[in-house]
Amino acid sequence: MPTLHDNADSGNCYKVRLAMAQLGRPCTRIEYDTNHGATRAPAFLAKNPNGRVPVLELDDGTCLAESNAILWFLAEDTDLLPTGRLERARVLQWMFFEQYSHEPYIAVVRHWIKHNVLDAAREAQLPQRCAAGYAALDVMEQHLSTQPFFVAGRYSIADIALYAYTHVAGDGGFELARYPAIRAWLDRVRAQPGHVAMHAA
Template sequence: MKVYGDTLSGNCYKVKLVLSLLGIEHEWQHVDILKGEAKTPTFLAINPNGKVPTVLLDDGRVLSESNAIIGYFADGTDLIPQDRFLKAKAYQWLFFEQYSHEPFIAVARFIQKYQGMPAERLDEYHSLQPGGHKALTIMEQALRESDYLVGETLTIADIALYGYTHVAHEGGFDLSQYPAIQAWCQRICEHDGYVEMI
């Protein structure tokens, strides 16, 4: 099985972290998105959408979109709750991550860390800060009530949101304002099989 991804990407890192936590063997194929390697004819033949992460399974089938990938690998494990309502809550957080978190925090991080704050994107960068802080505030409230986003055990909800949250400072978001999130990040780091982004 091959996993195509750039580990500096939070979306790709989510997949790397799930595979490591579950001890699933794989070959990591680095794709440098800044160099346009996801847009080459070779890669587009695997994923016509030209995005990472992308997984090429042993049987030749292809799976893309980070949250779909982590859901696939976590299926049947403790990372997905068995209870119907709790499972729905986990997926609720995955949708939250893609629509209310990632568009602000990940984009601000890209502008600051990868593009070096170009003048033509400064207004956009500053406009992303309120939305990012709103998402972090929602997470902070949830994590004051329980150790993890869905109760007291690690799930794919935590992994999906950890990907960009733990590096949110690289997009201008000061996590010292969010002590429950900081404690949650530390708990995730302590799990067997944890692997760092870089």
């Protein structure tokens, strides 16, 4: 059984837990205290020199990093990834959008506020980070106003990647009330078979 090197409050880790649950693939979880340097210890850096969770460790010890690369690895040849060349590239388009234009703003602001680590340097960056987060939500809202899911009219790992931090954006003060299409999409994602919550009850 593979091992997921994990953090319970990380949306990037939650993506992997959600996809594995929906694919019926069990894993062993190891929790890391990412607020206190657990992913910078030598034993962890041997698994991912970039010092970040999630890492999926396969039975032969092979370690794969980067949440969206892990999603792709799990989803190939399953219903969570379309088969057409353009559709597959479109899934990647939204996953790269998520990591470049969404996560550094919505997830980072959420982390600073939820974990109460907002020092003066971060405070100075807050207006720009919040504006960029809303810009990402605007792009999503526009797309979802005419589409039920991000790619090809069906649920895929593009939805999993974007759901992870969007559904908890309120923790960072982002007002989802102004985004009706996003809220309806969040409901559709939650209604998918095998859905599990970020923080299991």
